[in-house]
Amino acid sequence: MKNIAGQKPALLWATHLAVAFMVILWIIPTFGLLVSSFRTGDQISTSGWWKSLFATEQVEGFRIASPEDQVQEGDLYVIEGNVFTDGGAEANTLSAWGTSSRDVSAYAPGDVAELRDGGTITIAENGDYRLENSEPFEGSRGERVFGTVSEPPTFTLENYDRVLFSGSSTDGMQKAFLNTMTVTIPATVIPILIAAFAAYALAWMDFPGRALLIAGVVALLVVPLQLALIPLLKLHLNIGIGKGYMGVWLAHTGFGLPMAVYLLRNYIAGLPRDIIENARVDGATEFQIFTRIILPLSFPALASFAIFQFLWTWNDLLVAKVFLIDASGQTTVMTNQIVELMGTRGGDWEILATAAFVSIAVPLLVFFFMQKYLVRGLLAGSVK
Known part of the structure; x- marks a missing residue:
């Protein structure tokens, strides 16, 4: 079995080494940030995290x-x-x-x-x-x-107590955490709902201009979001939804829809035609086919895009700066709060390390628990 035609052991080893290198490249700084979040400011400023177990x-x-x-x-x-x-x-x-x-x-x-x-x-x-x-x-x-x-080496939970439970607008992250969840969850659900309907129509419904719409969706994938920020902000201000949650939800929805429609359309188009045709013969409406057949079968693709959209929205700073600015800090998201900490409390390294790890903890949990759906969603439809 080791000499099967087409198998390249050398290339296989190179692939494994490349994957291992990428894993180590991402794990080391994340682990270092975790260790630093439990250290005091003096220890962080005088030695690296790899020396945390030594005096x-x-x-x-x-x-x-x-x-x-x-x-x-x-x-x-x-x-x-x-x-x-x-x-x-x-x-x-x-x-x-x-x-x-x-x-x-x-x-x-x-x-x-x-x-x-x-x-x-x-x-x-x-x-x-x-x-x-x-x-x-x-x-x-x-x-x-x-x-x-x-x-001597010391570790403390005081950093997390200050960041999570202090209640201070300069140190705490509770309000920013809730604001980030308020932005991220709707900004993930809304484009999925819209894109699922659009993907089904582009995949299985015949209507004039369908090919042009698919080409337009592909073309929108290469348009940088920075190009649309100012015009979109002016539109939001003119209709009265700028500088608020509604504005940032719609902005994330618009920027995420091309990717969502493209990903879901490719997946739905790869589903067996016989299932859909049999449902139509049995008298099922398009809406019934979509809700009872397409959505359950498309769960891996939906979960795959949900991971992408959630991570991108959670870690976003630019869109939040443009569409969710708030001088009082009532709608400040976590990425912006970390920037504020760097400006006002730049000397408190322990607070910055803890706040940064709190910010990435939720995306890490989402990725680890849903990574199997991510792989299935990305690979589905790629091989006939």
Whole structure:
């Protein structure tokens, strides 16, 4: 069986490698985004997600105790404390330290350094420090030191709590999530309903101009939607449906119909002719044939387009920006909310990572649960 005529093992291996490469290419960034969504902002800014299971190092500045806390031990004046406790840092160990920002790793834990104003300082690995001087320390503020801090890996659910349950218009995604569902579900159902009727008519009903309509549908597939945005927006404003849900539903419907009609028409045209002719002989009307025969048999194609339309509408930003603009944020969708987070909270990397993963979680679930229908719908009708 390995040497069947027409089988090409080399090409088969190349296909498997290409598929594996594409899968890995998509899984790695998605998994990285998932890991980053559970990390703190400091960890995200100092190390990559692939280092999330290891301790991270970052440079921090500490202000040690002031001269008011010095005590005299014999002939020496001493100031003692802990840089982590005094400086409020949440760390455990110190791998290197320095007395100048120009060389923050000049000394190892336990080394002794000379101070500019006289005296010496030493800092241990756990952050304990000791300053010694033969003369009293002067000044109102403590010495400034810098250390390379080693922080253990930590994961937190606080990011998801802020994004999903904070209720804040600047951090939360609840309102944007509901708005996105409000846009996506009707914008997926409406073109399917219209396209199913049109596909059946173009596939099995004879009427003048049918070939021209099919050619027009194919031609509309190559028209970029950016070409129609402004004229369509002017039309919506003139008839009073612009800048609202109705306008964005109709916009997504218009942009998705050519693909829907083309996909469904090819599938319905491939159904057995005998079934439809027998139904007509038995006295079934065209509507009965469509609802009782065509729709049940066309479920894979309908599900296939539903996946495409849902994913495209869910991830859309351009159409929402044009037809659903809202200064108060009451109709802001998730893609626009992420853009707002990048502008207003660009330093909070953990919020951006969590918000982005929340945004892609629903499309991932839809794709994984309906991928078998996607494959069947795309392949059906391609082979006679």
